[in-house]
Amino acid sequence: MILFTIIGAGNMGSAIAKKLLSSNFCTPENIAISDHSEEKLEYFERLGCPTSTDSSCFIPDSQFIILAIKPQILRSFLSNVQHLFSSETVLCSIAAGVNENDLYENSGCEKIIRIMPNTPLLVSEGVCGLYANNKVSSDEKNIIHRMLNCFGLVVECENEDLIDSITALSGSGPAYYLYVMEEMQKKAMRFGFSKEIAKEIALQTLRGAGALSYHSEENFEVLRKNITSKGGTTEAALHFFQENKLGNIWQEGINAAYKKSKELASTNSVSGKN
Numbered sequence: 001m002i003l004f005t006i007i008g009a010g011n012m013g014s015a016i017a018k019k020l021l022s023s024n025f026c027t028p029e030n031i032a033i034s035d036h037s038e039e040k041l042e043y044f045e046r047l048g049c050p051t052s053t054d055s056s057c058f059i060p061d062s063q064f065i066i067l068a069i070k071p072q073i074l075r076s077f078l079s080n081v082q083h084l085f086s087s088e089t090v091l092c093s094i095a096a097g098v099n100e101n102d103l104y105e106n107s108g109c110e111k112i113i114r115i116m117p118n119t120p121l122l123v124s125e126g127v128c129g130l131y132a133n134n135k136v137s138s139d140e141k142n143i144i145h146r147m148l149n150c151f152g153l154v155v156e157c158e159n160e161d162l163i164d165s166i167t168a169l170s171g172s173g174p175a176y177y178l179y180v181m182e183e184m185q186k187k188a189m190r191f192g193f194s195k196e197i198a199k200e201i202a203l204q205t206l207r208g209a210g211a212l213s214y215h216s217e218e219n220f221e222v223l224r225k226n227i228t229s230k231g232g233t234t235e236a237a238l239h240f241f242q243e244n245k246l247g248n249i250w251q252e253g254i255n256a257a258y259k260k261s262k263e264l265a266s267t268n269s270v271s272g273k274n
């Protein structure tokens with residue numbers, strides 16, 4: 001019996017497999033991986049993982065199937081291989097906007113787990129939302145929880161709706177902070193710094209703020225107030241941001257991502273129930 005089969009060795013599938021191997025979470029023979037491309041599989045084959053361009057071949061012998069293919073092709077893939085799943089198969093999907101009901105209707109698998117990772121998992125600084133339906137045993141859920149610990153923080157979602165929320169928060173979130181860094185870099189360049197130094201200023205300031213919060217027990221607001229002197233420069237900027245309702249804009253932006261996640265789920269749904 002193989003523990004994990006990863007379908008799709010693209011950005012996410014290969015990152016997951018590499019991290020599981022580098023953190024010694026499991027041995028190569030316990031991670032099978034399939035993809036259309038032999039080239040993408042070569043690396044894993046060399047390490048001793050079972051690999052195949054036939055995505056159906058490991059399914060009958062695997063406990064956890066990790067679906068790392070695009071949402072648009074997920075349904076047809078599941079329909080084609082549904083006869084290979086057993087009542088014990090645990091189907092784990094990282095696809096955005098494909099809900100539990102849709103996964104069940106197309107695969108016939110009752111044990112469904114949805115995982116919402118983000119790209120910083122590539123450097124073990126990810127946030128992964130984890131939702132397991134009530135057919136998944138606590139032992140099975142624990143295995144996936146421990147697996148996700150290799151990638152960073154794991155946030156358990158008690159209901160599926162929270163997966164849409166975490167998609168809008170940490171799933172898309174790295175892009176929000178990158179956007180802020182872009183603006184910081186642009187401004188630093190306008191002040192006369194070189195592009196390279198401007199980038200370092202933006203990056204190190206974000207890292208510093210993150211590290212400061214990480215090493216402190218205080219909440220963000222207290223830390224912010226601690227570095228905002230009355231009548232000082234920071235206060236001037238924050239006053240401008242608040243006057244212009246930057247907080248509301250930020251909240252509304254996250255809301256737009258949340259609504260989009262729901263919209264994708266209903267567009268992707270075969271049953272039309274969601």
Ligand SMILES: NC(=O)c1ccc[n+]([C@@H]2O[C@H](COP(=O)([O-])OP(=O)(O)OC[C@H]3O[C@@H](n4cnc5c(N)ncnc54)[C@H](OP(=O)(O)O)[C@@H]3O)[C@@H](O)[C@H]2O)c1
Pocket residue numbers: 007008009010011012013034035036037040055067068069070071073077094095096116117118119171
């Ligand atoms: N990238 C992100 O930041 C991110 C974040 C959170 C969640 N996700 C989710 O992760 C999933 C994968 O995204 P990705 O960016 O890793 O996509 P990707 O780079 O396109 O990887 C998908 C891989 O699966 C292969 N594939 C397609 N059909 C297959 C099949 N039947 N059997 C085996 N392999 C097959 C693709 O091959 P071909 O190219 O030849 O089709 C490709 O190599 C998506 O559902 C996405 O929603 C991604």
